[in-house]
Amino acid sequence: MTSVLHAPAAAPAAAPTPATPAAPAGGHLRVRGLSKSYGTLEVLRGVDLEVRPGEVTVILGPSGSGKSTLLRLVNHLERPDHGFAALDGEVIGYARRRAGWGARRREVLRELTERDVLRQRTRIGFVFQNFHLFPHLTALENVVEAPVSAQGRPRAEVEAEARALLARVGLADKADARPRQLSGGQQQRVAIARALAVKPALLLFDEPTSALDPELVGEVLGVIRDLAHDGTTLVVVTHEIGFARDVADTVVFMDDGRVVEKGPAAQVLGSPAHPRTRAFLDKVR
Amino acid sequence: MSAATTAPAPAPAPGEPGAGADRHALADLPVVPARHPGRWVATAAVAVLLAMVASSLLTNPQWEWDVVSEYLTWPSVLEGVWATVRLTAVAAVIGFGLGTVLALMRLSRSPLLQSVSWAYSWVFRSVPLILQLLLWYNLAYLYPQLSLGIPFGPEWLTVDTLDVVDKFGAAVLGLGLSQAAYSAEIVRAGILGVDQGQHEAAAALGIPRGRQQWRIVLPQAMRTVVPTSVNEIIGLLKGTSVVYVLAYGELFYTVGVIYGRNQRVVPLLLVAAIWYLLLTTVLTVAQYYLERYYARGALRTLPPTPLQRVRWTVAVAAARVAGRPLPADLPPTFLAGARRGHLTRTDRTDRTAPSTAARTTERTGGNR
Numbered sequence: 001m002t003s004v005l006h007a008p009a010a011a012p013a014a015a016p017t018p019a020t021p022a023a024p025a026g027g028h029l030r031v032r033g034l035s036k037s038y039g040t041l042e043v044l045r046g047v048d049l050e051v052r053p054g055e056v057t058v059i060l061g062p063s064g065s066g067k068s069t070l071l072r073l074v075n076h077l078e079r080p081d082h083g084f085a086a087l088d089g090e091v092i093g094y095a096r097r098r099a100g101w102g103a104r105r106r107e108v109l110r111e112l113t114e115r116d117v118l119r120q121r122t123r124i125g126f127v128f129q130n131f132h133l134f135p136h137l138t139a140l141e142n143v144v145e146a147p148v149s150a151q152g153r154p155r156a157e158v159e160a161e162a163r164a165l166l167a168r169v170g171l172a173d174k175a176d177a178r179p180r181q182l183s184g185g186q187q188q189r190v191a192i193a194r195a196l197a198v199k200p201a202l203l204l205f206d207e208p209t210s211a212l213d214p215e216l217v218g219e220v221l222g223v224i225r226d227l228a229h230d231g232t233t234l235v236v237v238t239h240e241i242g243f244a245r246d247v248a249d250t251v252v253f254m255d256d257g258r259v260v261e262k263g264p265a266a267q268v269l270g271s272p273a274h275p276r277t278r279a280f281l282d283k284v285r
Numbered sequence: 286m287s288a289a290t291t292a293p294a295p296a297p298a299p300g301e302p303g304a305g306a307d308r309h310a311l312a313d314l315p316v317v318p319a320r321h322p323g324r325w326v327a328t329a330a331v332a333v334l335l336a337m338v339a340s341s342l343l344t345n346p347q348w349e350w351d352v353v354s355e356y357l358t359w360p361s362v363l364e365g366v367w368a369t370v371r372l373t374a375v376a377a378v379i380g381f382g383l384g385t386v387l388a389l390m391r392l393s394r395s396p397l398l399q400s401v402s403w404a405y406s407w408v409f410r411s412v413p414l415i416l417q418l419l420l421w422y423n424l425a426y427l428y429p430q431l432s433l434g435i436p437f438g439p440e441w442l443t444v445d446t447l448d449v450v451d452k453f454g455a456a457v458l459g460l461g462l463s464q465a466a467y468s469a470e471i472v473r474a475g476i477l478g479v480d481q482g483q484h485e486a487a488a489a490l491g492i493p494r495g496r497q498q499w500r501i502v503l504p505q506a507m508r509t510v511v512p513t514s515v516n517e518i519i520g521l522l523k524g525t526s527v528v529y530v531l532a533y534g535e536l537f538y539t540v541g542v543i544y545g546r547n548q549r550v551v552p553l554l555l556v557a558a559i560w561y562l563l564l565t566t567v568l569t570v571a572q573y574y575l576e577r578y579y580a581r582g583a584l585r586t587l588p589p590t591p592l593q594r595v596r597w598t599v600a601v602a603a604a605r606v607a608g609r610p611l612p613a614d615l616p617p618t619f620l621a622g623a624r625r626g627h628l629t630r631t632d633r634t635d636r637t638a639p640s641t642a643a644r645t646t647e648r649t650g651g652n653r
């Protein structure tokens with residue numbers, strides 16, 4: 001499945017000036033009944049969510065409402081207790097199989113091995129709140145690592161693309177800098193380039209600007225805004241209401257592990273139906 | 286401004302410059318270093334002690350330096366040194382190779398792998414090294430022959446144990462296997478010290494598991510692993526002297542044989558001591574550069590190497606002696622340190638240097 005996705009984009013790498021990598025077709029994310037508890041603490045209580053290809057969904061909500069956990073369950077960094085997430089019909093972390101004998105033979109979701117989950121994750125980019133760049137590698141090496149080692153693509157081709165990606169996030173001159181030599185905003189932009197390098201069908205942002213100084217927030221949001229315009233499916237957890245209003249197709253408001261309200265950005269932010277949403281928006285503004 | 290703020294005070298304390306008029310005169314006074322009489326006394330005392338040690342080393346004929354220098358490069362001593370180096374190198378490779386595997390086993394999710402790794406460390410840390418060496422040397426008593434084949438099945442290759450586990454083999458096995466028990470803990474601590482986010486980021490990118498460890502986690506773990514490891518390797522280097530119980534011709538056993546013959550015990554022990562000192566020095570230098578290499582991700586700018594520091598210090602000293610301005614091609618951080626030194630003639634070389642200006646403002650700032 002991944003190979004089909006990458007085949008067309010791999011071809012023009014030999015061109016003298018590598019064009020900005022073509023945006024891959026956005027994936028279709030479907031989340032059904034996701035639940036997760038840590039001990040007795042119920043973090044998610046049956047979340048349903050649908051993000052159509054190329055759509056931008058912003059998830060808002062107070063801290064502890066389960067937003068980050070939802071993202072981590074979608075790319076299977078953690079195992080859900082119930083429910084599943086599927087990208088373009090492919091269930092993440094499980095495979096549909098028939099198991100059992102005789103009368104007890106039935107359809108099951110067989111847990112995938114770590115190896116297969118890792119392969120699925122190359123279709124899902126993840127941008128962390130604290131960047132988590134690899135500090136001992138340069139910006140370029142950070143971006144090149146996954147396409148080469150996880151997708152087995154030729155290094156030369158990947159490097160050309162990686163430079164183009166770094167240029168796209170405005171860091172063409174920082175290719176050889178190590179993360180510690182970059183500002184927070186620059187680090188997060190490298191992290192976005194790194195997530196884009198595997199040409200994901202879906203990009204997840206977990207509070208991408210929460211660890212940044214106020215004056216650096218704009219540069220990162222600017223990069224995400226550009227991505228929103230060229231067709232990648234995005235799910236962004238953030239507290240930036242202004243960004244949500246400008247960029248989001250759908251805004252989802254979560255509280256206490258549940259989706260309280262979802263709808264078009266203008267509707268949810270302009271005239272929220274649920275009192276909890278209204279209270280939150282009043283406080284944030 | 287200064288006058289206005291100090292006005293309400295009745296009068297400046299004696300010795301404290303307060304009036305605004307003094308400020309400019311003050312800026313032109315020469316700066317004289319602070320006095321440290323205690324430091325001078327301590328330095329003198331240590332210098333006397335050093336002189337006593339040096340004089341006794343030179344004047345006491347019992348040291349027999351001529352014998353030391355004769356045997357320092359004696360062929361069999363050099364062979365012993367080489368044997369020690371080989372033992373250390375092979376045992377370190379076995380120790381840290383196996384140690385890394387044991388550390389990964391201990392961190393794996395399989396309970397069996399975890400307990401085997403734990404039990405290994407338990408056994409090999411509990412039994413004295415000298416006893417282990419003798420046990421390995423007597424392996425042939427337990428298993429006269431070693432074979433390669435399918436477990437509980439046919440055997441393809443059979444060799445006499447004594448051919449494989451000779452003195453060197455027994456020494457390397459004993460040193461390496463016991464070292465592995467210690468290195469496992471060091472590597473495990475290093476891996477645990479790497480931020481959990483690094484594992485997650487690697488997993489989120491879909492990087493294969495082996496590659497995650499090798500490319501992402503271990504290089505970062507090395508920063509904490511290297512200092513303790515070099516410590517261990519230095520211990521191993523000296524630990525090879527225990528191998529004398531197998532009558533293997535490493536450095537310590539060799540000098541023992543020589544002084545057994547010619548009765549020059551102290552000079553020959555000195556020969557061995559000097560060689561151990563030299564070898565440890567090499568390891569210490571290697572440690573510095575290894576640490577510097579693995580600090581790449583952790584520091585914004587790497588500290589200068591000792592060579593660079595020597596070169597810069599010489600350049601600064603030459604400039605001072607000649608009364609020339611400080612060389613311009615030195616890194617700013619180093620230059621700042623050099624300017625602060627009280628011997629620097631910034632006042633004579635360039636009066637308008639930023640450092641002079643900075644010092645002036647600092648001084649007037651203190652008066653406000």
